[in-house]
Amino acid sequence: MTESDLKQKILLFFRKNKEQYVSGEDISRSLEVSRAYVWKYMSKLRDDGYAIDAVPRLGYKIRSVPDKLFGYEIKNGLKTRVIGKKEIYHYEAIDSTNNRAYELAEELAPEGTIVVAESQTHGKGRIGRKWVSPKNGGIYMSLILRPDVETDEVPSVTLVAAVAIIRAIKDITGIDVRMKWPNDILCGKKKVCGILTEIKAQPDRVDFLILGAGINVNTPVGKLPAGSTSLKDETGYSINRAQLMRQILEELENNYKKFQKKGFTIVRSECKRLSSVLGKNVRIKAHHHIIEGKAIDIDKKGALIVWDGNCERRRVFSGDVSVVSQ
Amino acid sequence: MTESDLKQKILLFFRKNKEQYVSGEDISRSLEVSRAYVWKYMSKLRDDGYAIDAVPRLGYKIRSVPDKLFGYEIKNGLKTRVIGKKEIYHYEAIDSTNNRAYELAEELAPEGTIVVAESQTHGKGRIGRKWVSPKNGGIYMSLILRPDVETDEVPSVTLVAAVAIIRAIKDITGIDVRMKWPNDILCGKKKVCGILTEIKAQPDRVDFLILGAGINVNTPVGKLPAGSTSLKDETGYSINRAQLMRQILEELENNYKKFQKKGFTIVRSECKRLSSVLGKNVRIKAHHHIIEGKAIDIDKKGALIVWDGNCERRRVFSGDVSVVSQ
Numbered sequence: 001m002t003e004s005d006l007k008q009k010i011l012l013f014f015r016k017n018k019e020q021y022v023s024g025e026d027i028s029r030s031l032e033v034s035r036a037y038v039w040k041y042m043s044k045l046r047d048d049g050y051a052i053d054a055v056p057r058l059g060y061k062i063r064s065v066p067d068k069l070f071g072y073e074i075k076n077g078l079k080t081r082v083i084g085k086k087e088i089y090h091y092e093a094i095d096s097t098n099n100r101a102y103e104l105a106e107e108l109a110p111e112g113t114i115v116v117a118e119s120q121t122h123g124k125g126r127i128g129r130k131w132v133s134p135k136n137g138g139i140y141m142s143l144i145l146r147p148d149v150e151t152d153e154v155p156s157v158t159l160v161a162a163v164a165i166i167r168a169i170k171d172i173t174g175i176d177v178r179m180k181w182p183n184d185i186l187c188g189k190k191k192v193c194g195i196l197t198e199i200k201a202q203p204d205r206v207d208f209l210i211l212g213a214g215i216n217v218n219t220p221v222g223k224l225p226a227g228s229t230s231l232k233d234e235t236g237y238s239i240n241r242a243q244l245m246r247q248i249l250e251e252l253e254n255n256y257k258k259f260q261k262k263g264f265t266i267v268r269s270e271c272k273r274l275s276s277v278l279g280k281n282v283r284i285k286a287h288h289h290i291i292e293g294k295a296i297d298i299d300k301k302g303a304l305i306v307w308d309g310n311c312e313r314r315r316v317f318s319g320d321v322s323v324v325s326q
Numbered sequence: 327m328t329e330s331d332l333k334q335k336i337l338l339f340f341r342k343n344k345e346q347y348v349s350g351e352d353i354s355r356s357l358e359v360s361r362a363y364v365w366k367y368m369s370k371l372r373d374d375g376y377a378i379d380a381v382p383r384l385g386y387k388i389r390s391v392p393d394k395l396f397g398y399e400i401k402n403g404l405k406t407r408v409i410g411k412k413e414i415y416h417y418e419a420i421d422s423t424n425n426r427a428y429e430l431a432e433e434l435a436p437e438g439t440i441v442v443a444e445s446q447t448h449g450k451g452r453i454g455r456k457w458v459s460p461k462n463g464g465i466y467m468s469l470i471l472r473p474d475v476e477t478d479e480v481p482s483v484t485l486v487a488a489v490a491i492i493r494a495i496k497d498i499t500g501i502d503v504r505m506k507w508p509n510d511i512l513c514g515k516k517k518v519c520g521i522l523t524e525i526k527a528q529p530d531r532v533d534f535l536i537l538g539a540g541i542n543v544n545t546p547v548g549k550l551p552a553g554s555t556s557l558k559d560e561t562g563y564s565i566n567r568a569q570l571m572r573q574i575l576e577e578l579e580n581n582y583k584k585f586q587k588k589g590f591t592i593v594r595s596e597c598k599r600l601s602s603v604l605g606k607n608v609r610i611k612a613h614h615h616i617i618e619g620k621a622i623d624i625d626k627k628g629a630l631i632v633w634d635g636n637c638e639r640r641r642v643f644s645g646d647v648s649v650v651s652q
Contacts, residue, residue, distance in 0.1 A: 068410045080381065092546075126528060127531050128531075150643065151480070152478060152643065154477070156423065182529070197528065197529060198526070198527070198528050198533075199525075199527050200428075201525050202452060202524050203480050203481045203484065203643060204453060204643045205452075205453050206611055246617065286530070288530070313629065317477075317478065317529060317530060318528075321471050
């Protein structure tokens with residue numbers, strides 16, 4: 001049993017005995033570890049920020065839980081089979097969760113492995129941009145996937161993830177967030193989440209895919225770039241990040257499984273319904289050119305179809321979309 | 327001056343004084359290094375396999391050069407500006423030159439860096455296959471490129487490289503080799519070279535690209551899989567591998583520069599002319615499906631266009647092509 005596993009079990013035991021004191025002896029017996037170990041782990045949990053009361057003859061009781069995305073907190077009650085069920089690497093601060101997950105994937109970490117951080121010093125956005133990642137409030141996570149897809153299906157994996165995150169945010173907060181193709185999630189016109197997908201690939205096979213997401217959960221808006229908002233700012237209350245993250249992982253696994261079995265088609269109609277740009281006149285700054293027209297469809301590979309109002313329909317795989325006045 | 331640089335200079339000095347003995351003093355004066363250094367480097371070169379005669383009062387003379395792809399051999403007389411002008415990492419045996427180059431690229435090795443080996447223990451082919459890489463005879467090389475392209479342009483980079491390698495092989499050996507789309511080079515119906523492109527990428531930007539090539543140069547055919555041949559077997563004589571490699575690097579740089587300025591279009595017609603499958607009825611095993619029809623075009627992104635004889639034209643990005651009887 002790893003340290004993280006044991007912490008998870010102890011916390012689970014507390015949760016089952018909600019509001020009551022539990023004795024060290026009960027924990028020791030239930031988890032089949034020595035009393036000395038229980039004592040040691042209470043101390044470790046306190047170091048992690050858990051406030052644990054100890055009363056002679058009554059035992060231990062958790063008074064408060066730290067607002068942290070520890071793997072053993074996220075795993076508690078997580079109803080998935082793969083995603084989040086492997087190692088969850090937690091960092092107070094890291095350069096970029098995507099970079100760390102990429103390294104781990106190179107070292108053959110299995111699908112479902114997660115890197116999560118309380119803050120990022122060099123959070124990455126698309127095409128070399130930054131994702132501002134202040135501590136205490138955001139979810140900055142990267143998930144290792146090893147899908148059996150070709151390179152041109154990668155944009156659709158991003159969309160599959162976007163739909164899952166949108167669902168989870170709606171479930172937990174009730175906010176009507178929308179997807180701004182290809183990789184942002186908006187609340188009204190403001191950015192609340194960005195997704196960054198990175199791959200190692202050969203032309204006809206993806207070796208692995210890193211799905212990174214930065215979500216402004218309880219982040220004070222003053223710490224975010226202009227044009228951004230946070231879920232707390234929109235709802236007016238703090239959101240339990242571990243709970244939101246569990247919901248995201250469950251929706252992700254659900255969507256990803258469907259995608260693996262049936263392809264992008266299965267998520268496509270929901271993806272279109274959630275899109276904030278379909279039906280609008282858009283201007284897209286793609287890699288080396290600008291495309292203007294009406295966004296009329298998201299095709300079966302996740303490309304945006306833009307119609308120039310005349311004869312031409314263009315398939316766009318990625319780019320910066322702005323909606324222009326009709 | 328690195329060890330490799332100094333070796334290169336000493337060998338260049340010998341070459342300029344062809345057939346004559348050169349004194350240690352002349353070398354020392356010309357290269358501005360001490361006599362002790364010259365002596366030390368003669369010894370190092372002998373360790374590398376150079377047969378160097380030393381005659382009192384006459385000096386040194388190179389009697390024979392080892393058949394090795396040392397960086398300082400390849401660089402001697404190499405007329406490029408970038409490709410092969412950075413570090414050339416030479417290995418007697420390595421698991422895979424592509425893997426090593428990928429690592430180096432992650433560590434920010436610049437465009438033009440090369441890994442070359444005399445043999446590979448786990449030479450890589452497409453989609454997890456092996457590239458048989460016996461010692462003494464092949465060229466196994468991987469080149470780091472950092473092109474400013476989108477992911478869907480990667481197949482065209484492979485074709486740009488294939489055209490360059492074909493030209494170099496023709497120049498040096500006179501053999502009429504052809505390109506078997508997407509990544510093999512054939513002599514008749516037999517494989518003489520395979521190219522493996524691997525990338526690190528985001529959906530709309532390639533971070534770096536590893537261009538790997540395995541070429542059966544002087545390899546005894548008995549050591550190769552069925553359906554393969556070597557340049558030596560086709561011509562009847564041994565080919566100077568360092569010279570062939572220089573030619574390849576020069577053609578590569580030439581083609582790659584054109585590609586960067588003008589895109590794939592500039593190489594496309596030559597690519598089509600060199601293709602062994604265009605105009606033929608083909609059966610392609612792509613990722614999850616089989617495509618049958620007539621290969622009628624290579625489009626502006628490097629995809630193969632297959633016509634089903636009726637209404638449908640399909641774009642294929644990669645796969646195993648076999649020519650079926652007409």
